[in-house]
Amino acid sequence: MLSGKDTLQVINEQIRQTQGDIDSAGRQLDAASQRVAALSQEMSNAYRRLAQSRLNDLLAKRVMGKLDEVDHATLKILERRHRALEELRQRIEGNLLRQKHLENQRKALAAERDAAGKAWQARVEKAWQAIRASEAYAAQSKQLEKVEEILHRAEEKALQAEEDRKVKGIPYESDPLFMYLWKRRFLTPDYVGGRLVRSLDDWVSRLIDFPRNRANYHLLVEIPRHLKEHAGTVKEKAEQEAQALAEIEEKEMAAEGVAALHAQVEELEKKLAAHDAEIDAEEARYRELIDEQGEFGQMADTFAAQALDLQEQNLKGESLNVLFEEALQTAGAEDDNAVARIQELKREIDFRRTEIHTLQELQNQRQRSLVEMESLRRRYRQEGYDAYHTTFPGNFSMGELLAQLLAGALSSETVWREIGRHHRSLPRTGGIRLPSGTGGRSWGGSWPSGRSGGDQRPSRGGGFRTGGTF
DSSP states (O other): OOHHHHHHHHHHHHHHHHHHHHHHHHHHHHHHHHHHHHHHHHHHHHHHHHHHHTTTTTTHHHHHHHHHHHHHHHHHHHHHHHHHHHHHHHHHHHHHHHHHHHHHHHHHHHHHHHHHHHHHHHHHHHHHHHHHTTTHHHHHHHHHHHHHHHHHHHHHHHHHHHHHHHHHTTTTTTOOHHHHHHHHHTTSOOOOOOOHHHHHHHHHHHHTHHHHHHHHHHHHHHHHHHHHHHHHHHHHHHHHHHHHHHHHHHHHHHHHTTHHHHHHHHHHHHHHHHHHHHHHHHHHHHHHHHHHHHHHHHOSSHHHHHHHHHHHHTTTHHHHHHHHHHHHHHOOHHHHHHHHHHHHHHHHHHHHHHHHHHHHHHHHHHHHHHHHHHHHHHHHHHHHSSTTEEEOTTTTOOHHHHHHHHTTTSOHHHHHHHHHOOEEOOOOOOOBBTTSSOOOOOOSSOOOOGGOOOOOOOOOOOOOOSSSOO
């Protein structure tokens, strides 16, 4: 059997590992983008060497001057980009450190909550032992069971009488003359009609033997109503008996100080919820930083865009194209080497850009998986699955589910359903339940703060229990 806390730790470890993978991939992307920038710079140098071999050519001199100007501007931009990227890395590292610190704080809070919860449950169990040993409680329980049995029979009789009324009332209700006189309240003090109407109604009454049929139908209608009223009276009595039983429970629970312990658990649950909100906010900031890092990795940031635009516009300039074409037509070895190097650099730049695209696709998948796992962990905590009362069977593997989530074989909703299907809560004791809306308490019948604690203790035969706040 695995505890809910241990299972949460598996999720935490996988999230940390994925964050590490994202950071590593971010560095790979940055290295690849820097390599593209370096190759572009090297291509600029290759054009410069090509121009140097033609210093007597006026076109070559113009090219040299333009290359020097662009290189100087590009270098300044790349220096600013490097500083911005280093600052971003520091912010990411700081964010991860804050997340780790918050997680450690949460572990301490959860441990405090679990200790308080176990103490509360132990106190509830102690109180229940005293309650079950009480003669007054035993006598009141028997009294409640007796009334519940009477209520059960009364409700059955009322239901059967209503069914009989529906079946046996068909001949009466399908007779239009009978229903006409019935709705007119004929033969009752409520009947109203003039002399002519009364004469006609008397004639119809004799025609269908209304007095005898009315008496039978009246009895058929009244029996279910009286039985329902009787069942309602018995139900009120059962509620009173259940309330009396609840008062015995509450007296013993109060003597054991259960309410104070429960309030302590509730307060710690509130602190955990507030702390989880801080963690959620820090995770949201992390995703923003990673998105920004992704722009640097794809060279989609403002600095890279400026530098690449300068170099690309320069390298695509007409002067360089003319210089390149002239070099192709000469037979000099120096020109041939420069041309070959430029062509080689173009191919490598294209290859590196394809590599960046592939790395970014993988990075995007990791980021999507991280968002799903963080959402999964958030729901896990909100449901209280990491609390002291939660367990999972020994054959349940959270690590395997997360691995399939990362591989894209399972969705986060499917993983969540599997978690819910295997989740268990430790058995608890609980009180008698009153019908809905009657008030009262249920000592130990559910876990605090509305967080999931599994099924409540089965109720007594009549379905009564003393409330529903605890």
